[in-house]
Amino acid sequence: MSTAIARHPLAHAPPEHHLDFLQRFTAKERERVVKPASLSAEEHARNRKQLRVVRFVKPKYSVETKINVTGIFRKWTRYCTDNRIGDWKATIQNLARETTMDFFLFVCGNYKVKSWGTSEEYMRQFQQLYTTVTGRYMDRNDSKEVYKYHHNVLVPRFGLRAPNVDGKPVLNVDSLRVILTFNIAYDASTFALERHRIQLAGCYQILCYTGARPAELVDGQRKNPKDGSIEELFGSKVVQSTDGEKELDGATDEASHQLAELLAQETTKRGRPKALCYEDIFMMIVRHPATGNSVPVMAIKFINHKGADNKPKPTIFFFTPTRKLIFCPIMVLIALALHDHAFDAQSLTNASRVFETKVWGPTQSTPLRWKESMLKVPVFRRVHGTTLSADEAMLYSKLNYDMGRQSLDSGHEKPWTPRFARRGAANAVNGDAPDTVRDQMMRHDPRFATFYSAYLNEIARFDIQNAFLEEEKQNELFRMFAHVSLTRDPRAVRDMVPDEVWANTPPDPEILVLEEKRATLKQGRYRIDGHEDEEDIRKLTNEIRTKRAERERRIVKGYREYYFYHRPTWDVEAQARGEVEEEYEEPAIDLVVPERARLAEIFCCQPRSWTEEEISQHRIEAIDLMVALCDKKETGKNSRTRLRAQVGQFIKQESPELCASSEPEPGVSPWGPAQIIGAGQA
Known part of the structure; x- marks a missing residue:
């Protein structure tokens, strides 16, 4: 490879680059917004009258x-x-x-x-x-x-x-490590595309590192009501007197009509989804000031914060490569960009080419530009069936559901929400950076002290007792006390209700009343097509289904709360009886997709002894694995189906032979054997 230094700034430019520039310049000239024509004296007079x-x-x-x-x-x-x-x-x-x-x-x-x-x-x-x-x-x-x-x-x-x-739970690095590890290595749930799993990891990392609200990353916009209420309430920019409304309604000439339109509500469009898009991400290779090596860094400009329409506060966050690969958001964003073929340079087709890029000339950085067609495309996108959407951002509801589900399945007592991560970022910065930096990061107005009223960890993160006693402070213990990992039980899963509970749960009186009404209307008939009460029967069926699902959710939630409250007492009583503690073994990584299995091995089993060269090699391998994993789908595993017996005379019962032959083996938590102990056994 030639090492000659190009002293001319256009030495490596394509021969026809000037034609490309002129074409782009002409297109931008045509897109310039034309300023409205000025009003005449007569039009200003009519405007004052209105x-x-x-x-x-x-x-x-x-x-x-x-x-x-x-x-x-x-x-x-x-x-x-x-x-x-x-x-x-x-x-x-x-x-x-x-x-x-x-x-x-x-x-x-x-x-x-x-x-x-x-x-x-x-x-x-x-x-x-x-x-x-x-x-x-x-x-x-x-x-x-x-x-x-x-x-x-x-x-x-x-x-x-x-x-x-219910308190204000706060995440820390240990919490992030748990959910990232569970997401890539132990989550038995399947997604339509494994790209969604990679996107979840990126969302978790960015939420914890920036304190951003989820609507700055994904689509959190609600749909307008379809009853026309927005147009009825906000169709006009002003409230007029009765005479004024009649006067505007009576305006017939074109000039008066145009002036009346000034007072009508106009619809403004963003021209892009309200989520994190590629144009908000600045990926580049920089020359390290200490070592002189070329390293990838990333900057994200958040513009869709709360209140951005009226008071924009764009904030830029920089990210550098992490030594622990599972925590690196740059790897996730590069993998998603490679999967989307988003880099403008056609030679950037894999991770090796990205990391082999050097900084040439007297500059300190080499930005990696995006294709113009990808600038307004969301980075985290939703999946329809098994097809990745081209321009629709991932829904906030999907992010919130998966975050809550994975946190429960990984053994945490309460489901997480993105606000947990925002509180964690704010409390991590508080005290370590000036208040002005913390408020800038959180997009808070310093006049209102929002952090202290809404985000400050309710647990005092200081060993006041030993400070008063002038003894050595237990900092490691207090670090553990202040975050959600304190009560985590890796043996617990989201739905851990024993079969005995489902079999002995008494029927819901409200559901029984609804089923009796439905049975009366059906008059013993199975098919209801063409029935004179078909509409009422279907309405009752939907109501029964909804109430039954709600009750099952309450039972699942209630038993988890019961388990987390009583399990310590069961352990204490077992110790008093002289029972031996069962040794907990870390679960083995059992994955079907080879790319995910290898990725989990790299992320979850990274030793501290890796050199910088080994970390770089595994970083490249992990990115290529994530790109390949994006198009894969994990096969569903045989999960334990629970016997949710419904007690009631209108519930169909299976035959004893069928029940005996189809009873599955007890399942095992992805984090190890779940110690589900009944009250009598304790």
């Missing part, structure tokens, strides 16, 4: 706020209809304090409100609805009286609990 009748300019709400307001709007219209109060708009325009109080009594009694934090949020949304419709802010004295009525009457009447009574 603005004279404008009583109130509506606040600029975000899309999420508008959806929230339409939610309380539907509750308000139902309240007016059910209680025969009258037209909803006339009622809110002449709103009385007693009507507001009675409305929230209706809301707490007819909707699923468990915390007074939820009811207070409804009250704030109702104030926004009132302002949007009437063009006035709610009277401050009336608002205070409504809040006092809420605290003194509604909270005790409905037993509303205080918010955040």
Whole structure:
């Protein structure tokens, strides 16, 4: 290879690059937004005349706020209809304090409100609805009286609990290691494509390293209601007097019509999904200032934070290669980019080519550009069937469900949410960096001290006892106390209800009543097509199915809580009886897809003795394995089917011979033999 130094900046440029530049420049010139034409003196006069009748300019709400307001709007219209109060708009325009109080009594009694934090949020949304419709802010004295009525009457009447009574769990590096290891090595659940597993690892890492909200990575947008309520409430930017509305409705000439459109709500589009896209990621090779070696680094610019529509606070985070490969987000992003063929350089087809790239010339970095067609494509995308979507971001609901499921299956007491990671990042930075850096990372306004009210770990991370006694502080113990891994039991799984519980669970009286109604309507007939009560029968069937699924979820959740509460007592009593502790063995990695098995071996069995060269070689191998794994699918394993016997005269029972022949062997947790002990056995 030639080592000659190119002193001219265009030495390596293609011969026809100037034509490519001119073509791109011409295309951008055509895309320039044309500024609207200025108004004439007559048009300005007509505009002033129209603005004279404008009583109130509506606040600029975000899309999420508008959806929230339409939610309380539907509750308000139902309240007016059910209680025969009258037209909803006339009622809110002449709103009385007693009507507001009675409305929230209706809301707490007819909707699923468990915390007074939820009811207070409804009250704030109702104030926004009132302002949007009437063009006035709610009277401050009336608002205070409504809040006092809420605290003194509604909270005790409905037993509303205080918010955040369940604590504020926080993740740390040990928690991240557990879920990353479980995700790649022990998760027995299957995905439509194994790329989703790689995407989950990337999401977990970035959430913990940046404190970003999940909607900055994946699609967290809710759909607009289909009843036209958004158009009804926010179709106009202003609230006008009655005479002004008639005047605008009577505008017939084209100029007046154009001026009226200035006051109409316009739809703005982003031109890209509201999620992490390739244009937000800056991948590059830099020259290390100490060693002079070329190393890959990555920067991510987060722009879709909460409130970005009105107060944008773009924040850039840099990432460097980690020595522990399982923690490296750069590897995940490079693997996804290689799988998407997103690099602009055609020679970057595998991990070796990426890591062999050097920094040439007097520059300090060589950016790895993306193809222009990939700039607005989400990095973490959803899967339809067995096909990866070309431009649809992964749904927040999918990320939240998989994170909760994997955390429970890996033995944690409570399901995780992305907020656990955000709290973990904030508490990791707190004290280690200035408050200004922490607030910048969290996108918080320093004036409101949001971190201390919403994100500060409720566990005091300091050995105050030994500090007072002037003795050696137990820092390692307090590091363990402050995070969710303290109560983890790797033998526990998400659904660990014994068969004896399902077999002896009494029937639900509500379900029995519904089944009796259905049996009466069916009149002994099995098929209901063409039945005179077919619609009612199908409605009852759906309601029975929903209630049965809800009850099963409550049993699964309740037994897990029962196990985690009573298992320590069972262990104490067993020790008192002189029983011998059963040795816990780490589970073996048993995977079908060879790429995933090898990847799990590299990530989970990395020794501390690896040299930098060995780490680099395994880093390249791991990226190539992830690229190959993206198109694979793990085969389903035979999971233990539980005998969920439903006691009731309308439940069909299998024959004893069939039940005896089809009873499966007891299953084993992916983290080792689960010690499921019944109360009598303890």
